[in-house]
Amino acid sequence: MNKRVLVKFSGEALAGSEGYGIDTKILDYIANEIKSLVEYGIEVAIVIGGGNIIRGVTAAADGVIKRTSADYMGMLGTVINGVAMQEALEYKGLSARLQTAIKMEEIAEPFIVRKAMRHFEKGRVVIFGAGTGNPYFTTDTGATLRATEIGADLLIKATKVNGVYDKDPMKFTDAVKLNTLSYDRALEDHIKVMDDTAIALAKDNKLPIAVTNMNEEGNLLRIVKGDYSRCSIVK
Numbered sequence: 001m002n003k004r005v006l007v008k009f010s011g012e013a014l015a016g017s018e019g020y021g022i023d024t025k026i027l028d029y030i031a032n033e034i035k036s037l038v039e040y041g042i043e044v045a046i047v048i049g050g051g052n053i054i055r056g057v058t059a060a061a062d063g064v065i066k067r068t069s070a071d072y073m074g075m076l077g078t079v080i081n082g083v084a085m086q087e088a089l090e091y092k093g094l095s096a097r098l099q100t101a102i103k104m105e106e107i108a109e110p111f112i113v114r115k116a117m118r119h120f121e122k123g124r125v126v127i128f129g130a131g132t133g134n135p136y137f138t139t140d141t142g143a144t145l146r147a148t149e150i151g152a153d154l155l156i157k158a159t160k161v162n163g164v165y166d167k168d169p170m171k172f173t174d175a176v177k178l179n180t181l182s183y184d185r186a187l188e189d190h191i192k193v194m195d196d197t198a199i200a201l202a203k204d205n206k207l208p209i210a211v212t213n214m215n216e217e218g219n220l221l222r223i224v225k226g227d228y229s230r231c232s233i234v235k
């Protein structure tokens with residue numbers, strides 16, 4: 001059984017049909033899915049992206065905003081999502097703490113791994129905001145880094161797809177779902193589970209990654225119970 005798990009959601013996942021901002025119905029749905037893990041006895045950490053608010057590369061595209069500044073804006077976006085997620089978890093009766101890679105102590109605790117571990121012992125969900133705290137990284141890398149630091153047994157990448165395919169299932173009708181794949185396969189261009197930095201870090205630290213569809217209720221719980229039928233595992 002997986003005892004401690006980090007779940008990564010993209011920022012876009014929170015956006016609902018509008019494509020941007022935060023849809024509280026989706027927050028509520030995610031909080032329910034997380035609650036099922038906590039009730040099952042799992043220690044849960046969460047990383048949320050910021051793509052529903054701002055992405056550094058896009059914001060810096062025309063050169064008006066420098067990439068480093070745009071990336072800090074992106075990191076702030078992940079904190080906005082983190083505050084929202086913390087609220088949604090508490091609304092569901094869970095105890096949650098947001099920790100940020102960039103200090104903003106009126107809003108959240110700074111990231112301190114020992115403190116995070118203490119929160120897990122007390123049954124709290126810990127949300128890690130502001131990615132790695134550095135520009136030129138992604139929240140997938142932040143999620144891999146934090147999962148490694150807290151000694152998570154598994155990183156779940158909660159996405160819109162059922163898993164990883166040998167080619168784009170939207171374009172090719174004969175695309176085949178891969179139940180398991182190696183880190184090296186995950187690095188292949190057309191597969192792209194996560195960016196190369198994140199995969200390399202997971203590989204170095206032998207952190208398994210489960211890719212699953214967050215919109216199918218119960219998928220997260222299925223995975224932590226060891227049922228990998230609705231996901232792909234990179235290991």
Ligand code: UDP
Pocket residue numbers: 009010011012048049050051052054055056057070071072073074075077078130131132133134135136137138139140142
């Ligand atoms: N970001 C960053 N460093 C990090 C994590 C994130 O600079 O360690 C910035 C980057 O600009 C990124 C944005 O925050 O585009 C939002 O994160 P991401 O694109 O990973 O969000 P997602 O695609 O998961 O919604």
